[in-house]
Amino acid sequence: MSRIIVKNIPKYVTEDRLKQHFAKKGDVTDVKLRTNNKGESRRFAFIGYRRDEDAEAAVKFFDQSFMDTSKLDVQLAKSFADPTVPKSFKQKKREAFQRVKEREEKERAREEQERERKRQKRENKLNHKSRIDEEIEQNPALKEFIEATKPSTQTKSWSNDIVVNEGGAPSNSLLDQALALKTGSGENVEDKFHNSLADEIFKIQENESDDEYADFGKKDQNDGEEEEPMLTLGEIEKAVEEPKSDDGQENSSNINDEGISDLEWLKKRRIRIKDNEDPGATTEATATTTTSSSDQAPEEATKTTSTKPSSPPPQPDAEEVAIDKIRTTGRLFLRNILYTATEDDFRALFAKFGQLEEVHVAVDTRTGASKGFCYIKFANPDEAVDAYIELDKQIFQGRLLHILPAEAKKDHKLDEFDLKNLPLKKQRELKKKYDASKQQFSWNSLYLSTDAVMDTIAADLGVSKSQLIDPENSSSAVKQALAEAHVIGDVRKFFESKGIDLTKFKEKERDDSVILVKNIPYGTTETELLELFTPFGELKRFIMPASGTIAIVQFRDIPTGRSAFTKLAYKRFKKSILYLEKGPKDLFTRDPTADETTATDAKSTEAAQANIVEIADNEKDVVMEDAEVFEGATVSIFVKNLNFSTTAKSLTEVFNKSDGFVVATIKTKVDPRDSTKKQSMGYGFAEFRTKDHATTAIKVLDGTVLDGHKLSLKLSHRQNTVGPTSSAKSKKAVSAKIIVKNLPFEATRKDVFELFNSFGQLKSVRVPKKFDKSARGFAFVEFMLPKEAESAMDQLQGVHLLGRRLVMQYAEQASGDVEEEIEKMTKKVKKQVATQQLDAVRLAGQGKRKLQELNDDAGDEK
Incomplete structure (x- = not known):
């Protein structure tokens, strides 16, 4: 529970002072001071925190403490859905009205049943009388006898005279x-x-x-x-x-x-x-x-007989109407949310109920700030109903969530009839455009247009593209792959200099505000691309290398980025089609600089070239600095008196402005209450490149208050554990032998040799073939030194050969121990024999008993 109730506060205290007083234990998200009809304080208030841990810490810290001369009573607040909360007068009145309504409905149903019973009885009586009258009419003698025996008061003297x-x-x-x-x-x-x-x-x-x-x-x-x-x-x-x-x-x-x-x-x-x-x-x-x-x-x-008008049908309850609407649309509308809450917060909150199709936090396009409401759409409407029942009027980030059924989202896609009337090519384009926003996987984030790559290399060398690639030469495919590797290497270095973490491209989670623009035609300028993206909203960052083959666009807020991605995906641009991909989360390691923002006009070509030259001159210094960070011994600062709720990210923000800062870590242990979580131990370490940098940071930052705790800093003799450990792991994994997958079937051993020979001295190149002498789609390349293999894998990452993207991995090295090799071969043969036996049993149609015996035997052999 992230909300607390504070009682017995002074009558003159305002909300601003309450927020300032309780902000010592965490980030305060909401303050509600309750007043009467005259505006006078009722001497209690509700305080909301972003995290549950902060609220619990505030209760322990402020309960039975004094504010001026008043002793505070601080407890965790309860939501309206809590059964222990006393009911208000309005709620009691509503429940009493509901009981009266149910009683009236039961009485109405009973009267209707009684009325139906009487009507049925009357109909039976009339039917019985009509049957008797029919029998009398069919028997003239009986009819005459009855008429003759009637008393004079029941007969008419002229009844038979009118003809x-x-x-x-x-x-x-x-x-x-x-x-x-x-x-x-x-x-x-x-x-x-x-x-x-x-x-x-x-x-x-x-x-x-x-x-x-x-x-x-x-x-x-x-x-x-x-x-x-x-x-x-x-x-x-x-x-x-x-x-x-x-x-x-x-x-x-x-x-x-x-x-x-x-x-x-x-x-x-x-x-x-x-x-x-x-x-x-x-x-x-x-x-x-x-x-x-x-x-x-x-x-x-x-x-x-007069008929009594039927009573109007009972009106459905408002709760039932809301549930029926949610079951129809599968969409929820959230109000009273935190203005700094993100889509990830709500995705984590609602993901436990089922698969989410969309999470949209409304944002003001002028300021980029949240409007205070959000939309949640579930793939299964029943899961949306469960989330509505479970989370409505619950406390989240210190605020009471108010969930309402949302209207169905307007969908402007074409129906099947309209699609059938379009050409097949157009249908495929529309389908790609529609599925682009839902696609999470990309097989090559740094994809470059082959034509743009060759134009770039030809322009750098001062030759034409036809001179660069000779169609009669068999090694043209290898030249093209090497040219692509060169351009990709330049792009990677440029992105790293702009504070982009290239390792994030391998992660699955995506950020809707970051867009990778690929397959850009050669000669495209920044101004032309900015004209495409700026109409959708304000850009926070725009990065494009000198080659102009790829670009990264970051919007200020997520909705504008999502809108731009939907509209521009697979859009025809000049003679090509733009390929867009959502960028990974936490792609940038620093804030954008002045030359990366679009607040001013786009930079001229001369300024861009000067910037590239400056970056190229500083590449060696950057590489040397990185080597110093990860390979040398760093100086650490011991940081104690940390708040248990402080994270490594917030600690990094404190030291990030200091020169020579490398990394900040917090020592954690397994939470005894939950083995799946980790708990802070209250201290951590901050690493710097040199001792002078660390000493300066201690003088400046010692005594800094972070999350309500004053930090205590001193030098530590602990060596850097991040660099050597990772380096040792990489050296252990590095091998001189590489396996190349997804190799084109047309590629020969000569093509593979020429491609990898430029990165070091080769020991052997082997391309396995089938019985018909055709390639099997992979190859083994062994270098003389592991360092050469590592360099080849790094520079050929994402390179295409004959239209196929090469996938490279370190091959498993043969063990020097003969007994170990024999044991591996024995296990492999046993596994093959067991597989053949299982296949034979399946084909013979034998029962599960025989299969179980074979599985047990295979397990014993292992």
Whole structure:
């Protein structure tokens, strides 16, 4: 835990004073003095340190100490995710609301189940009744019996009297009988009735409009009243003779009026509908006459039941929404990070959860400073969810991390359909450009264009390129390889003089802010290359040798370097294509000088040539100084009272400004709590070239405060252990015999001899061949002296022969002891025999038991 809580601080203390007070035990990254609503101090604060060790040391040092007259209580702070932290009022209120919400959801689900059960029960009851009604309808005798046995209160005297005549108009059998019995002169009463009834029905159909359906939703006031009595014969005659009413709407007060006609009564019954009934079904509803709720069909009763509106679905929790979004994008957004935090810090923090595709710290392009937030993208979204759950609201570098789901990154790559429409050559170029930023391995960091190399050598010799390489000469390939070796040697010396550690090219870790520019055409100037890279951001360093065959560009910040690499990789430049490679980490051993920065205009050609001449004149001095550092005995300074958290890098920064400084080391031991880590012993050594340099450094730096500790310096009689040890190892590994791999199959023994003969006297050259006399792709070269072999390997590193890069290693020397050689040959033969037996068993299909026996026998022989 890298964050501490300080209680009982004086009320008048400010954050600046707290930072100054607690900075004695380490780098303070955050200070939060808690205040109330009035801005008054609550007398406690949070202090953040960059490292956990610094926070623990601060607790031990400041706890129960005094600040002015107040006794401080210092403890390690706890994150919000710690279960021992008491919950705040807002959190308790939120949890109570969540419990109420869950209880309401359970109650709502129970009510829904009860409602569904009742509905199912009602449907079963209606279905049962409908089945009984169907059975009654299918049995006429049973139906007649049931109708006859019904009480008078449940039957209608005119229920069977309403029929439909041939013309489609309703008719009453009792009315027809009464009219048939009545005698009268003139016009037939029955015909008169039927004609008037038909006319009335026609008018009803003709005059149907929206006005007649305006009151469909109103409930009839006479639904609960008693049934109307049967009309007498006189009333029927009166209804026929009286003219019909022009008013098409029903008046509830006229229903029981004795003067109302049967036609109007039929009309009113025809248009009445029930409440909550679908208006689209009015046509079917008006076709039948319903006078009582007991006559409704079960299906109609089901339709008329009111339905309760369903409750809205429960809203998902904010935490669930965030996790779903992270599972979709696999990208995290980090806030409240340290402004000096690097991408490596977050890569180390999140790498334990899974493979990372991208770590991006947002940087202000104007100042180069961090904006205080970062993006993390995982290859597997589930791993991003695990990181979110584990690290959200946790303490990192003294600050509380706030992790949120990030939006998906905009990808501008072409889809498969667009790629298929492009030529195959263009598809390959786009694929190379897209994969360039993800590539971590480079087979040759100091790759030089062969054409540019030959142009450079021809210009130095003052001849044409055709004169330099004779196509009819068989040794042209060897000349080209030697020319490349010469140019590479010059480039290596130039880079070393600029503070570049060439051994870092072998390491895998890369720095996105450093770019190696390769395959540069001959004649390219610094100004032309700067025009390519400066639009992407400010450059911190630009290094290009006089030959112009390779360059190193360092940007001020990582995002601009990453953007430049993505845009310029495999870009066509003049008559060539630029090959870009990300530079290794810690490539530079010192800060850039004034001539290496791009703050001013690019240097002229004359200034560059003068600089190269000066470097060439000083090469011998540099070599002699290096020899003095690594081969001679150095003078050491014993440094004690070191902080246990101090690293060798910070100690080196203290002595780096002193003249004659070589290296600084800190004595360490295995940590008893964790055997995989090392623990500082509190002292170290600083080596200088001469005693005068060491004495001057002691006078200047004795008593310097480093990480809160005052350093104590004195001379030590310890000899240099770095130089002799490494030199002894190299001499032990150096051999006069070299094995050359990746040799072209077209190369002959003569080519190999001419290539290595220029670096020393050769003892033997052997190129193994196959049974068909073709080369096997490697060769053995033995020099008279190991020093000559070492020089050849150093100068031919990265050289190409017939288009293939030569890979050289020291060959294993034959032992002078005959018995040792016989033992080696015996082991080799036994291994070959065991391999043949295993292959025979596999081909024969024998079981694992036989294989295990052979493996045991082979192990015993070893």
